Amino acid sequence: MAQIPNLDNSPLNLKALRDQSQKELVNILRSIRGKKCLVIDKKLSGSISLVIQTSILVEHGVELRLLSPEPLQTECTKVVYLVHSNLNLMSFICSHIHSDVTKGLQREYHIYFVPHRGVDCEKILEEEKVHHLISIGEYPLYMIPMDEDVLSFELDYSNKECQVDGNTSSLWHIAKALHKLEFSFGVIPNVRAKGKASVRVADILNRMQAEEPVNLSDRSTLEINTLILIDREVDMVTPMCSQLTYEGLLDELLHINNGSVEVESAIMGVQQEGKKIKVPLNSSDKLFKEIRDLNFEVVVQVLRQKATAMKQDYTEMTTSDQSVSELKDFVRKLNSLPEMTRHINLAQHLSTFTSKQSFLGRLDMEHTIVEAQSYDICFEYIEESIHKQEPLVSVLRLLILLSVTNYGLPKKHFDYLRRELLHSYGFEHIALLNNLEKAGLLKKQETKSNWPTIKRALQLVVEDTDTANPNDIAYVFSGYAPLSIRLVQHAVRSGWRPIEEILKLLPGPHSETKRGGFSSSPSYDTLQGASAAVNKVADGRRSLVLIVFIGGVTFAEIAALRFLSAQESMAYDLIVATTKIISGNTLIETYMENMG
């Protein structure tokens, strides 16, 4: 199945990680004899499909169902629920059981919570008087490899929960996942964190290490050298900008879900009325691996070149006699044809959006806001967008961008725009506005903005970006270098010390810890600038830096990291872990209250 990424080329043995998750799930299924109906909650099914093939599940006598409020239709007498600990889902399960009881059906019920059981959920089961009918277990799936170099904790609401609800359970989840990772790959000696949540995670991780130490002597080499934790809160500017890499743009316009996009079949050149096609997007597709992180402008050129080359080969083939080896060569090239067509179709579809005047106008505006020199123009543009009732989320993205870079809006404008928003889009959005205000994304101006200083010190705006032959990460946004990745760049190269002044201007505290041996108390000495030679693992592989984004990361940022990793001067391979892969839209959507 193409949707599961091939992890063979991963710098870290993620395959082992996935195999372990797979084995754990199979063990659960084996422990329940005979045929059984496996009911998975909808949100989880995407994650599960990245861990295990359906065929393996079927081999173990499983009938698959998605969890829904309707009564369960199955012949099986054994029902296994695989769910997140979510209260709504519990009520579904209860209603299933109640309906079975009234029908006089006798079934055996199992619930496996992912990744761990919740007291509140069990309470509901008790109140509904079904607790004694169920055997309860846990399936400790804490993180899922999305690709060779990307791990996801699949915590969609982490950012909003931390910022608005003060719910920090996701931080525990992250620390637990990292600790689990350390059991497989050794203790990570250097930890650098920026942001409130990041520092918390680092603390929890230390505590876990103290309580349940990873045995160091088991391993001769430490695979992961440094852990960098970054809060999304530190950089809310980047996700609000439109991503311009191929993969980023796909996500912005078509929404990538669990490593694939769904598109109308007509776009892919298949004649099937109204049917949607799933296109897997991961590095098993060699062409996609090559072009995913390029600026979209360049992608079109690359595809054109490849198509022309192919055509030339074909004409040569038909006009002259060929040796067998040349023929073989040609056929090998032909094999890449389906991938070519696939991406040409997708790119063509994307360019129908990117060639629009409104798209270009918007990009211009984003750059103007990031430049932070002409507040009034930006304000008027946003005002006009509201009056034209352009999609709420896209207007909010600009507004948040303006508010964050300007450290808030003047009180008069703040109230005026909020009123205009409610008038244009309806009063029900007051909850959303309020959440954004709580999270500090949309607020009254209280202090002068430090953004120009930050922008200058970290060289966030780069003139004359050559998107075809980039020499800086700014290519991913055609001229804006993502703040988050600039921080990572510094953290990898020299630690926090040299940029401490700038870090203080950004939200949240920062910390740098060296963890070693069995000592559980972290020492706060300065880290020496890591020299490349020392950190090289003996067999010539580069050692690893794991970068964790708490609150989500965008594809464009991942692209920028891959770009850094490919630089010759870089002494490390970089691996990304995130609570969720996000875009500005999906991030804002988590702030909408679900009403009704």
Add this chain to the structure above:
Amino acid sequence: LLWKESWEMGKNPMASKGSPLHGPRIKLIEKAQSLFAETKEHTFESKAAEEHAKLLRIQHELEVSTKQAIFVDSSISDTIRTCIVLGNHRAAMRVKAEFKVSEKRWYWLKVFALATIRDWDALEKF
């Protein structure tokens, strides 16, 4: 705490979306408004709640007079647009005055609405 309470109030009516009983819903919103009004920091929220209640009343009246259930739960801008599309310019003007809609927004709405019904003559004149 007070805030939270009024918040729940504000949410409640949303939960009963689409129910024909507008009376209790408007009352709830008005209650939320007075709760918001008790503290200084929430003047904005209080004002919004007040306007929301007013909007629901007008929308209700419009639904009665036009015998079409298309107004309630749309925004102010949408209400104005619907009025113009239906050719009810007087009602549109009334909503505009009632909520002090700025001229700028008014022009955008009118242009869009007239374009929707392809009333090019009116568009030309205005």
